Amino acid sequence: MPKDEFEWIRQHTPQRHFQKSLIEGIGDDAAVFASETEYNQLLCVDTMIENVHFKKKTMSPEDIGYKALAVNLSDIAAMGGIPVFYMVSIAVPGTWSDDELKGIYNGITDLGAFYQIDMIGGDTVSSPHELMISVTVYGKVEHNASLLRGNAKPGDYVFLTSATGRSAAGLDILLNKGRLSDFNEKEKVLINHHQRPKPKIIAGRTALKLQARIALNDISDGLASETFEIAEASGTSIELFKNQIPVAEELLLFSENKYWQWILYGGEDFEIVGTVSESDWLKLQEAMKREGIVLYKIGRVKEGHPSVTLIDGEKKESLQKQGYNHFR
Amino acid sequence: MPKDEFEWIRQHTPQRHFQKSLIEGIGDDAAVFASETEYNQLLCVDTMIENVHFKKKTMSPEDIGYKALAVNLSDIAAMGGIPVFYMVSIAVPGTWSDDELKGIYNGITDLGAFYQIDMIGGDTVSSPHELMISVTVYGKVEHNASLLRGNAKPGDYVFLTSATGRSAAGLDILLNKGRLSDFNEKEKVLINHHQRPKPKIIAGRTALKLQARIALNDISDGLASETFEIAEASGTSIELFKNQIPVAEELLLFSENKYWQWILYGGEDFEIVGTVSESDWLKLQEAMKREGIVLYKIGRVKEGHPSVTLIDGEKKESLQKQGYNHFR
Numbered sequence: 001m002p003k004d005e006f007e008w009i010r011q012h013t014p015q016r017h018f019q020k021s022l023i024e025g026i027g028d029d030a031a032v033f034a035s036e037t038e039y040n041q042l043l044c045v046d047t048m049i050e051n052v053h054f055k056k057k058t059m060s061p062e063d064i065g066y067k068a069l070a071v072n073l074s075d076i077a078a079m080g081g082i083p084v085f086y087m088v089s090i091a092v093p094g095t096w097s098d099d100e101l102k103g104i105y106n107g108i109t110d111l112g113a114f115y116q117i118d119m120i121g122g123d124t125v126s127s128p129h130e131l132m133i134s135v136t137v138y139g140k141v142e143h144n145a146s147l148l149r150g151n152a153k154p155g156d157y158v159f160l161t162s163a164t165g166r167s168a169a170g171l172d173i174l175l176n177k178g179r180l181s182d183f184n185e186k187e188k189v190l191i192n193h194h195q196r197p198k199p200k201i202i203a204g205r206t207a208l209k210l211q212a213r214i215a216l217n218d219i220s221d222g223l224a225s226e227t228f229e230i231a232e233a234s235g236t237s238i239e240l241f242k243n244q245i246p247v248a249e250e251l252l253l254f255s256e257n258k259y260w261q262w263i264l265y266g267g268e269d270f271e272i273v274g275t276v277s278e279s280d281w282l283k284l285q286e287a288m289k290r291e292g293i294v295l296y297k298i299g300r301v302k303e304g305h306p307s308v309t310l311i312d313g314e315k316k317e318s319l320q321k322q323g324y325n326h327f328r
Numbered sequence: 329m330p331k332d333e334f335e336w337i338r339q340h341t342p343q344r345h346f347q348k349s350l351i352e353g354i355g356d357d358a359a360v361f362a363s364e365t366e367y368n369q370l371l372c373v374d375t376m377i378e379n380v381h382f383k384k385k386t387m388s389p390e391d392i393g394y395k396a397l398a399v400n401l402s403d404i405a406a407m408g409g410i411p412v413f414y415m416v417s418i419a420v421p422g423t424w425s426d427d428e429l430k431g432i433y434n435g436i437t438d439l440g441a442f443y444q445i446d447m448i449g450g451d452t453v454s455s456p457h458e459l460m461i462s463v464t465v466y467g468k469v470e471h472n473a474s475l476l477r478g479n480a481k482p483g484d485y486v487f488l489t490s491a492t493g494r495s496a497a498g499l500d501i502l503l504n505k506g507r508l509s510d511f512n513e514k515e516k517v518l519i520n521h522h523q524r525p526k527p528k529i530i531a532g533r534t535a536l537k538l539q540a541r542i543a544l545n546d547i548s549d550g551l552a553s554e555t556f557e558i559a560e561a562s563g564t565s566i567e568l569f570k571n572q573i574p575v576a577e578e579l580l581l582f583s584e585n586k587y588w589q590w591i592l593y594g595g596e597d598f599e600i601v602g603t604v605s606e607s608d609w610l611k612l613q614e615a616m617k618r619e620g621i622v623l624y625k626i627g628r629v630k631e632g633h634p635s636v637t638l639i640d641g642e643k644k645e646s647l648q649k650q651g652y653n654h655f656r
Contacts (some may be wrong), residue, residue, distance in 0.1 A: 031372065091460060127380065233356070
């Protein structure tokens, strides 16, 4: 824990800023920025706790910082939004060195710089046991367009931006071997999906610009759970077709039973699941393709009580809305 | 920790909302709200950790919730702003019951309802040891007016909204006796200043509306430290006159040495310290008086290296920029 928090934060605050709307960043009681009338505003927050969401064994300080911001950018992506500013609250136990803390901030500010968004506030307090990091992201989105979970209607297709389950597989490897071991190429891919999952900002923006009725949700808690949230918010029933859900080749390192668990219930891939009407499906697929994003059509929205059913030939399995627990 | 976090949050989310600009509150990936072009935007965040900022012995669950929001409202007050929305992230250890968690949320939402501001997001995660609560507040403030710490100039008066040190005295009592003991009337006043300090939103608004060059800072870390921040941000030296600093009568229960420590270095009174030019002083004092706020003139801004000096007759004491530590 740095002795002079104020001085420390000043030292770790980027000198220049990206966003023209910023009036006062870090250094006063609150940040001040100008309204942009052509947009609505977005706000979200997510908290990561040591030994609940990460361990020193599984994530470097830089990874922790990266992911604490990325999980929020993923939420902005699922709203079709543009991230603008972020704030970082860290509670630091004495077992973490100043260098490790600096690593966390570097992980955050590097990702922030990539998206040209500015850190405009936060605080650093001490914590008796676990490190805790809570990031708030402020973003913006055009009026008269929204990608809410409640937008799904019977007849819609369910789509997915890419294969899920790789983050959970990467975590499994990290828990077994620790992050400082040697890994083969496929393991490295999986680990990278856990430590550095990419928020799908461009996918969200592309869906939004279509001006169609699209429901979107980012996959932080697992495909089943996030699809369930769309079903609940829309008052619909959703069928997923097992043979249409993509299976990443790196997952074939593991037993089928294991990887299907991860594909359906593993969290933090930050892929996007959504629904779109049959008539807009090709337009959406084409628009995504132009951005280099392959869309998978994995299911169908039906009338019925909120539920998610996995269809596998003749077999039907009711999927649970179970949250992702890292170390269960 | 509730089993279905989503369901739990839904149950504890107020059904109606106050702010017309809200488009989507809790329930999607991020909250959505409209821009208000006649204002600039404010954002701030503050985190409270069990056994660092509070103990079960010193604060009820409702007090904890209240204070986690209030500390942020105090920041908005120091910017002269109007609070609008807030988000709540809580990390809950298994040692806290669902009823206690509900108490925390009640403390938050009751204060939110008082200010007619809406909870629009947040998350609830589990924590291995301490309860942590991080609140983000979004507010707004008129253009072309600002009460930044850097606004002070040599010759300005230093003012204070009310006596400081009562929160620290209340904490001292609570640490000695625990919050469930019997207290006399004066002790109750002090304890109330610790558990339920009032953000000075009206004082901030009144200062802002004057359209004068005013520096403002809320006292969360102690009078000395917060005055120091104004000196640093303004590049000035500040003198405080000991015989002009108000001493709350309840503090006379304690030794002079003790209460002066609390007045100067005790945090979380949420009073406001600020500076105003000699020519605007009377106008400010009158405007505050109309709102029922007594302003104390406690010092003077001078040229010089950033510092705060306590003047006591012939004696001069250099005050330290030392943060407030609850359980040191």
